Amino acid sequence: RKEVEQDPGPFNVPEGATVAFNCTYSNSASQSFFWYRQDCRKEPKLLMSVYSSGNEDGRFTAQLNRASQYISLLIRDSKLSDSATYLCVGTPSGGYNKLIFGAGTRLAVHP
Amino acid sequence: ETGVTQSPTHLIKTRGQQVTLRCSSQSGHNTVSWYQQALGQGPQFIFQYYREEENGRGNFPPRFSGLQFPNYSSELNVNALELDDSALYLCASSLGRGENEKLFFGSGTQLSVL
Numbered sequence: 001r002k003e004v005e006q007d008p009g010p011f012n013v014p015e016g017a018t019v020a021f022n023c024t025y026s027n028s029a030s031q032s033f034f035w036y037r038q039d040c041r042k043e044p045k046l047l048m049s050v051y052s053s054g055n056e057d058g059r060f061t062a063q064l065n066r067a068s069q070y071i072s073l074l075i076r077d078s079k080l081s082d083s084a085t086y087l088c089v090g091t092p093s094g095g096y097n098k099l100i101f102g103a104g105t106r107l108a109v110h111p
Numbered sequence: 112e113t114g115v116t117q118s119p120t121h122l123i124k125t126r127g128q129q130v131t132l133r134c135s136s137q138s139g140h141n142t143v144s145w146y147q148q149a150l151g152q153g154p155q156f157i158f159q160y161y162r163e164e165e166n167g168r169g170n171f172p173p174r175f176s177g178l179q180f181p182n183y184s185s186e187l188n189v190n191a192l193e194l195d196d197s198a199l200y201l202c203a204s205s206l207g208r209g210e211n212e213k214l215f216f217g218s219g220t221q222l223s224v225l
Contacts, residue, residue, distance in 0.1 A: 087154075
């Protein structure tokens with residue numbers, strides 16, 4: 001089983017739609033969690049951290065469920081500029097900042 | 112801009128050759144991590160260097176090796192290149208190696224092995 005698993009998509013949605021991405025993780029990737037955004041063949045950029053209490057940043061909401069080992073990202077009111085690949089990321093316990101990436105979910109927002 | 116620079120941006124090699132990729136870390140950062148991203152996959156951790164010492168290694172064969180210099184810049188060397196080594200190689204620097212230290216990524220080196 002992969003340490004971090006995501007639905008690869010692609011998700012094709014119209015502007016203004018709400019879209020949700022899901023991710024599951026294994027015990028070896030269970031310390032901290034993030035969502036990264038990656039534009040085509042460019043470097044990944046941190047979108048937001050994910051906390052058990054849930055956190056929101058504008059149109060983006062992230063949620064963590066440790067009991068189910070499940071992470072989600074909700075994007076409301078999608079914009080054309082949201083088109084990208086969204087990477088779910090965990091870190092191992094063990095005291096150093098190694099990132100464990102999922103394979104990514106592609107989002108295409110169309111007019 | 113993260114202040115992390117990688118060179119070259121693109122590279123074409125043939126099977127069996129050797130390649131060296133370079134990374135300059137952000138000013139003040141003493142930790143450099145390398146990741147390999149194959150097409151359609153997420154980045155995979157290769158190894159990390161902290162103050163010139165290897166601080167962790169992913170599931171990559173010994174022909175992937177690295178180095179960190181006193182100025183904390185780093186090199187990734189790959190010997191005996193294989194077709195499957197074709198990927199985007201990402202370097203990330205951080206202030207330290209602690210689990211809460213944020214990584215700052217460079218824009219990567221695209222390696223094609225023919």
